[in-house]
Amino acid sequence: MAEINLMNRYPRSKRPIDERAKLITEAHRQVARQFGPEFFDGDRLHGYGGYSYHPRFWQETVKLFRDHYGLADDASVLDVGCGKGFMLHDFKELMPNLQVAGLDISEYAIANAMEDVKPFVQVGNAKALPYPDDSFDLVISINTVHNLPLEECKQSLREIERVSRRHAFLIVDAWHDDTEKLRMHQWNLTALTYMHVDNWIRLFDEVGYQGDYYWFIAE
Ligand SMILES: C[S@@+](CC[C@H](N)C(=O)[O-])C[C@H]1O[C@@H](n2cnc3c(N)ncnc32)[C@H](O)[C@@H]1O
Numbered sequence: 001m002a003e004i005n006l007m008n009r010y011p012r013s014k015r016p017i018d019e020r021a022k023l024i025t026e027a028h029r030q031v032a033r034q035f036g037p038e039f040f041d042g043d044r045l046h047g048y049g050g051y052s053y054h055p056r057f058w059q060e061t062v063k064l065f066r067d068h069y070g071l072a073d074d075a076s077v078l079d080v081g082c083g084k085g086f087m088l089h090d091f092k093e094l095m096p097n098l099q100v101a102g103l104d105i106s107e108y109a110i111a112n113a114m115e116d117v118k119p120f121v122q123v124g125n126a127k128a129l130p131y132p133d134d135s136f137d138l139v140i141s142i143n144t145v146h147n148l149p150l151e152e153c154k155q156s157l158r159e160i161e162r163v164s165r166r167h168a169f170l171i172v173d174a175w176h177d178d179t180e181k182l183r184m185h186q187w188n189l190t191a192l193t194y195m196h197v198d199n200w201i202r203l204f205d206e207v208g209y210q211g212d213y214y215w216f217i218a219e
Pocket of ligand 1: 035080081082083084103104105106109124125126127141142143144147148
């Protein structure tokens with residue numbers, strides 16, 4: 001289990017935190033938490049403000065995952081919270097023999113997944129992964145498990161541990177200090193379980209999560 005930044009090739013965007021903080025209401029959050037069309041492709045106050053494929057998002061990062069975890073050409077990778085399958089698509093472009101699987105709670109995202117990965121993705125909840133124990137060489141979950149309430153979030157961590165036979169890597173909303181905490185509260189739309197990095201590490205330990213992790217910091 002290690003804290004490791006495997007997202008340092010992912011493009012950084014300047015987030016309009018102050019602007020969003022003035023505008024978002026509980027009503028926006030409720031819409032966003034449905035993870036429907038408004039969250040992905042609606043306006044910015046409900047989520048992404050347009051969730052479209054671009055190779056610059058994941059192409060370099062999947063190379064890093066491959067190299068860091070020493071993935072064999074025919075290894076198996078699960079993406080929990082795969083959205084429209086952008087990362088899995090880039091994995092398949094890089095490693096055509098890779099066995100990929102993706103799961104997302106959003107019927108909209110799965111219905112609009114990229115054509116080449118559609119056969120491998122399904123609607124489901126991270127708290128109950130529909131795969132046998134030790135199914136995957138690598139389980140990745142980016143900005144997803146913090147969207148569950150605490151007990152379900154714990155369950156999703158146990159599930160990731162259960163279906164992974166070797167490696168896992170997570171990104172979750174977190175902070176190191178009060179400034180980052182305030183920024184996170186201002187920025188957050190959908191997360192229900194988010195905390196200081198030390199508390200996440202304690203939680204990982206409590207549930208027996210042994211994979212790697214890094215943080216999404218609102219900055
Ligand atoms: C911030 S998006 C991240 C999407 C993708 N991992 C990425 O980094 O581009 C969060 C994703 O988690 C999904 N999600 C939220 N709650 C979930 C749950 N309980 N089980 C599975 N997926 C969930 C959402 O539908 C959404 O696709």
